[in-house]
Amino acid sequence: MYEENQTPLPHRDGSVVFARELESLQRRGLATPAPPVTPETVVRFADRARRPEVVSICRRLLLPGSGLRGVEQLKELASLAERGKSCLLCLNHRSTLDVPTLCTLLEDHSDPSLFDRIIWISGRKLEEDVGMTSPLVQSVNRVVVTPNTWFASERSEKEQRQGRLVNLAAERAVAKLRDQGWVFALFPAGTRTRLDDPSTRKAIEQVHGYLDLFDYLLLGHIRGCTMPVSRDHDLSHESPQLDKVVFSFGPVRRTKDWVGEAATRFPDLDSRAASARALTDEIERLGAEHSDD
Secondary structure (H helix, E strand, O other): OHHHHHHHOOOOOOOOOHHHHHHHHHHHHOOOOOOOHHHHHHHEEEOOHHHHHHHHHHOOOEOOOOEEEOHHHHOOOOHHOOOOEEEEEEEEEOOOHHHHHHHHHHHHHOOHHHHEEEEEEEEEHHHOOOOOOOHHHHEEEEEEEEHHHHHHHHEEEHHHHHHHHHHHHHHHHHHOOOOOEEEEEOOOOOOOEEOOEEEEEOOHHHHHHHHHHOOOEEEEEEEOOHHHOOOOOHHHHHOOOOOOOEEEEOEEEEEHHHHHHHHOOOOOHHHHHHHHHHHHHHHHHHHHHHHOO
């Protein structure tokens, strides 16, 4: 599959490479930005009408050999969620196309309905970005949060308060929805991987707070990147590239057991730091185990 994609891309600007798909969204009135992020609107369910264009963009960038490893573990996690268990998926983060690429691979190689059972914990930057980023993001289920980087930039006291209220609303939404059949997913590093900055591969300690909310945990690794990081805003102008993308999933674990083992492995660290270190190490190990696939 994807043999037709071995012809080099004609341009280096995403908005040009995918002009046809973006124009299709505009013609159908689906290129509108997301509504403002408020404490009342942190839960945002996918507009599936946008899905064909988004999947078309992702599929055009996949090389032969792209696919899923251990997808039965993701199915097991979804089954546990369906039975009322709270379930969390954690992955490394390569590009803004990671999430829709998983949607594409599930549609092409497995069960596409799995994707719509996932709610992604997503930074508000994607909602508020200029250009086509926000319209594309709207094809995904998500709970929107205000990341630490948002607070770090110059904000008024009113904006700071609003950002905190958004996070409080998001925490309450996750707590309410976690046992209603949904799998929640997040990127523990909190940012996309930058190859020149090793710190962007490391999980942040704040993720420990999410671990405490869930009964079961599944770790996954994304190998390959079809939209390398090159910009901090207007992300639809980043440069797409052809690549072999493989999602590899490890075993489903009881979160409490996993956290306890992480603390034992790193006795010199507090629980938050131990969980972050273990997440980073185990996700990278998953990638190494499947590096020859």
